[in-house]
Structure formats: C-alpha cells, structure tokens
Amino acid sequence: MFFTNALERPVATVIQKQLQRLAPDLVKNVRLEDMVAYTLNRLPPKYVASAAELQQARQQITQQMSTDILLTVTEAILKMHKVPRRLVRPLPLAQFDAERELAIADLRLVLQRDDIDWRNAVMRVQEAIEAAKLEGSDWRQRWQMLGRIYKELTLEPGDAELSLYPVERGEVLVIQTHSRHTFGKLADEPWKVARSALRFFPI
Numbered sequence: 001m002f003f004t005n006a007l008e009r010p011v012a013t014v015i016q017k018q019l020q021r022l023a024p025d026l027v028k029n030v031r032l033e034d035m036v037a038y039t040l041n042r043l044p045p046k047y048v049a050s051a052a053e054l055q056q057a058r059q060q061i062t063q064q065m066s067t068d069i070l071l072t073v074t075e076a077i078l079k080m081h082k083v084p085r086r087l088v089r090p091l092p093l094a095q096f097d098a099e100r101e102l103a104i105a106d107l108r109l110v111l112q113r114d115d116i117d118w119r120n121a122v123m124r125v126q127e128a129i130e131a132a133k134l135e136g137s138d139w140r141q142r143w144q145m146l147g148r149i150y151k152e153l154t155l156e157p158g159d160a161e162l163s164l165y166p167v168e169r170g171e172v173l174v175i176q177t178h179s180r181h182t183f184g185k186l187a188d189e190p191w192k193v194a195r196s197a198l199r200f201f202p203i
Contacts, residue, residue, distance in 0.1 A: 003047055003048070003049055004047070004048060004054065005040065005045050005046060005047055006046040006047070006048050006053075006054055006057035006058055006061060007040060007043055007045065007046050007061060007065075007069075008036070008040065009058070010058060010061050010062070010065075010069060011036055011039050011040060011043070011069060011073065012032065012036050014069050014070060014073050015032060015035050015036060015039065015073050015076070015077075016032065018070075018073055018074070018077060019032070019077070022077070029080075029081070030077065030080040030081060031080075034080055035073070035076040035077060035080055038076040038079060038080065039069070039072045039073050039076045042072050042075075042076075043065070043068065043069065043072055046060075046061065100118060104116060104117060104118060104121060104158075105157075107121060107124075107125070108157060111124065111125075111128055111143060111147075112143060112144050112147040113143060113146060113147045113150070113162075114147065114150050114151065114155070114156075114157040114158075115146070115147075115150050115155070115157075115158070115159075115160055115161045115162050116157075116158070117157070117158035117178075118158075119161075119178070120161055128143065131143070142164065145200045145201070146162045146163075146164070148200050149162060149173070149196060149197050149199075149200050150162055152196040152197075152199065152200070153186065153192075153193060153196050155182065158178065159177065159178060159179065159182045160175055160176060160177040160178060160182055160186075161175070161176045161178075162174070162175055163176070173197050173201075175193070
C-alpha cells in the first residue's frame with residue numbers, strides 16, 4: 001500500500017521560497033520541518049494512493065489552494081519566529097518519558113534502590129509494601145543492604161535488578177541484568193561480585 005499527503009512537497013517548496021526572501025536573522029532559529037508540520041496541520045489533507053492520483057492532486061492544489069498555502073506558510077513563519085524550537089513544548093510522548101524518568105528517580109531515592117526502573121517499579125513498590133507488613137522495620141535494613149550491594153557493584157541506575165530468594169540454608173542473591181554489557185561486566189569477574197555482596201550480607 002502507498003499513501004502520501006499530496007500537500008507535503010508543495011508546502012515545503014513554498015516555505016523554502018519564502019525563507020530565501022527573508023533576512024537570515026529572522027529565520028536562524030526556525031527549522032523547515034517545524035514549519036511544514038505546522039502548515040500541514042492547518043490545511044485539509046490530500047491523501048492519495050497512487051502516482052497518478054498524486055500528480056492529479058498536485059495540479060488541483062496548484063490551481064485551488066495556492067493562496068491558502070501561502071497564507072498558512074506566512075502564519076507558520078511568524079509563529080516559529082516568535083516561538084523558536086527550544087521554547088516549543090515537547091511532544092506528548094517525550095514529555096511522558098521525561099516525567100516518568102523524574103518519578104523513577106524520586107522512587108529510587110525514597111526506597112534507596114538504584115535497581116528500580118520502569119520495568120520493575122510497580123513490582124518493587126508492591127514488594128516494599130508487603131515486606132513492611134510482614135517484616136516490620138527489618139524490611140528497610142534488607143532493602144538498604146541490596147541498595148548498598150548495587151552501588152558497590154558500580155552499576156548505573158536501572159542496569160540490573162537485585163532480589164533475595166529464600167532457600168533452606170538462608171537466602172540467595174539473584175542479579176538480573178538488562179544488557180549484555182552489564183552481564184559481561186559482572187560475569188567477567190565473579191569474585192568481585194561475591195566480595196561486594198559478602199561485605200553487606202549479615203553473618
């Protein structure tokens with residue numbers, strides 16, 4: 001399937017011609033793709049599904065929409081000049097990602113666990129709540145111990161996850177990595193991992 005908005009190329013061409021007529025100082029902070037997006041969002045789309053339809057649509061655009069395109073392009077240039085790219089609000093998904101990272105950073109600080117990331121945040125909070133109910137004040141010491149081991153291993157936040165699993169003779173420390181680089185770093189020198197862990201495990 002082939003779909004395209006027949007307005008894209010005519011709009012980009014008009015914008016380029018208009019920019020060439022303006023002083024460089026007026027357009028130094030303006031990007032072509034920003035103005036194309038601004039203009040296309042304010043004009044009715046002309047989607048086509050074949051090369052023949054594309055050629056026909058562009059002819060109609062030239063005959064019927066030249067004035068509308070020019071007016072909207074002029075509006076786009078004025079708008080982008082007043083609000084350069086660095087001041088434009090981020091896209092919703094980018095803003096969501098930024099807010100998520102801030103929330104995860106706050107959660108790491110509160111729980112003292114740098115192994116918390118977007119993959120395991122909900123699970124870690126649930127574990128903390130359950131541990132606080134079952135173990136009382138002891139849960140905080142165990143969590144802080146895992147946090148200290150994580151820092152001792154010189155891992156970046158979110159590189160891996162640390163967990164304790166009960167066995168007959170005590171508990172086993174489980175490290176789950178999220179990248180080959182982190183796995184290689186830990187697997188190349190297992191004695192360092194063991195030494196770092198044993199420094200904080202209670203005797």
